[in-house]
Amino acid sequence: MEPVPGRMLSCPLCCRQLREPVTAACGHSLCRRCERRSRGCPVCLEPLGDGLQGTRVNVLASGLLHKWFPEEGQPSPVTESGERPISQSQQNLSLAATDCLQKEQATLTQDDSSEKYLIFQPMARQATNELSEESTHISGSDEDNVPYSFHCLQSVPPGLLNISDFECSVCARLLFEPVTTPCGHTFCKKCVERCLDYRPCCPLCKEDLRKFLQQRQYRVTQLLDSLITMYFPAEFTERKRLSEIEIAELSNLTNDIPIFVCTMAFPGISCRLHIFEPRYRLMMRRCLETGTKTFGMCIYDRGKIFADYGCMLKIEESESLPDGRSLVNTVGGRRFKVLRRGDRDGYNTADVEYLEDKRVDGIQLTDLCILHSRVYEQARNWFDQLPSILQGQIRSEHGPIPDREENVQASPDGPRWCWWVLAVLPMEPGLQMMLLSSTSLQHRLMHLQRALHYLVQNQIM
Numbered sequence: 001m002e003p004v005p006g007r008m009l010s011c012p013l014c015c016r017q018l019r020e021p022v023t024a025a026c027g028h029s030l031c032r033r034c035e036r037r038s039r040g041c042p043v044c045l046e047p048l049g050d051g052l053q054g055t056r057v058n059v060l061a062s063g064l065l066h067k068w069f070p071e072e073g074q075p076s077p078v079t080e081s082g083e084r085p086i087s088q089s090q091q092n093l094s095l096a097a098t099d100c101l102q103k104e105q106a107t108l109t110q111d112d113s114s115e116k117y118l119i120f121q122p123m124a125r126q127a128t129n130e131l132s133e134e135s136t137h138i139s140g141s142d143e144d145n146v147p148y149s150f151h152c153l154q155s156v157p158p159g160l161l162n163i164s165d166f167e168c169s170v171c172a173r174l175l176f177e178p179v180t181t182p183c184g185h186t187f188c189k190k191c192v193e194r195c196l197d198y199r200p201c202c203p204l205c206k207e208d209l210r211k212f213l214q215q216r217q218y219r220v221t222q223l224l225d226s227l228i229t230m231y232f233p234a235e236f237t238e239r240k241r242l243s244e245i246e247i248a249e250l251s252n253l254t255n256d257i258p259i260f261v262c263t264m265a266f267p268g269i270s271c272r273l274h275i276f277e278p279r280y281r282l283m284m285r286r287c288l289e290t291g292t293k294t295f296g297m298c299i300y301d302r303g304k305i306f307a308d309y310g311c312m313l314k315i316e317e318s319e320s321l322p323d324g325r326s327l328v329n330t331v332g333g334r335r336f337k338v339l340r341r342g343d344r345d346g347y348n349t350a351d352v353e354y355l356e357d358k359r360v361d362g363i364q365l366t367d368l369c370i371l372h373s374r375v376y377e378q379a380r381n382w383f384d385q386l387p388s389i390l391q392g393q394i395r396s397e398h399g400p401i402p403d404r405e406e407n408v409q410a411s412p413d414g415p416r417w418c419w420w421v422l423a424v425l426p427m428e429p430g431l432q433m434m435l436l437s438s439t440s441l442q443h444r445l446m447h448l449q450r451a452l453h454y455l456v457q458n459q460i461m
């Protein structure tokens, strides 16, 4: 359905032009006075409840209404300090409004509490009827006695439309997926998320947004989103296209892949991560948003920032903690060689080439299969002789030892159990790195054989 220009600016509860709009956590906006007396959002029925306690007037929306319809008695926009200059006539208006409010509250308190919000329905119905009659003026018999005259649901005066009014103060671009914080400020969804990675407060007014962060309800402010798509369709399409290009770039899994510089990861082996650094919070969110759920893991390398080889990790599960940190369960994917290093918004990136074991056949394959079986048995025996408490620890961290594989060359990374042994053995990171980067299964098996032999000989657990 095509949005009706005027209807966009109406309050879903009183059906009149929005006055002092506040935006609920669900993204719908209603007049402040309507919101204060409504239990649920009139559009989506989501409870307004605690979420709205202390929610301030939507600064952008209220500023626009004031600019567009100064004659409608829109209160002047809230100043930075949260105060607004009040003229005598406005004072009279607000006194009358308070009086009117008190009368209504008196009616409400006599009412059954569970029915409280229903009192507004006849009023809404009346306004809707008048709307359907294409009336632009509410008749004088308005029983609500609203102390300001208003023309119902007008369109925005074209001369007063200015795209710069819809600029995000964080990225200085057209607001995309605008989200309004409880302090009433609006930013692009991705911009506010990124700001909150660093500090849990509003980028503009510094108000504490910890509660907002915990609830993580970054829902788009429908009113502003509709105004942008309605009045700036070309600019909106371009902004959306840029956002999609950014997402496509982030989804590329060979060029500029995000690199987490932390620990050794191996193909098929689970890896649990605790994400607390802002740059990695952003990285994880992007991995989830783009749907790739994948990033590269490399260990630190003094001279090069991160090592020449690494392993892709796929997010299997992500648990967000109230303070914005998260616990992420991942599992290793393909191994890669770093071709080029880069960075993006504070985290490292790389162009990579995936590694593949060299395939062998004939007598070499027969020998490889014999070696494979022998080292597998050796690994099992080593694990079985470990104290049971240590076995339990290894199992809980890396899972049980994987089964021996029938086709040793089935995967380009070789049998998974080899990586499990490599992850579990107490081994120098340098040697682990060398084996991770090796594309010869025979080479890896021989090193494992030697390491297992050494551990058993020296009774090292």
Ligand SMILES: [Zn+2]
Pocket (backbone or CB within 6 Å): 011, 012, 013, 014, 015, 016, 018, 019, 030, 031, 034
């Ligand atoms: Zn209203």
Ligand SMILES: [Zn+2]
Pocket (backbone or CB within 6 Å): 024, 026, 027, 028, 041, 042, 043, 044, 045, 046
């Ligand atoms: Zn809603």
Ligand SMILES: [Zn+2]
Pocket (backbone or CB within 6 Å): 168, 169, 170, 171, 172, 173, 175, 176, 187, 188, 191
């Ligand atoms: Zn922005």
Ligand SMILES: [Zn+2]
Pocket (backbone or CB within 6 Å): 181, 183, 184, 185, 202, 203, 204, 205, 206, 207
């Ligand atoms: Zn703010």
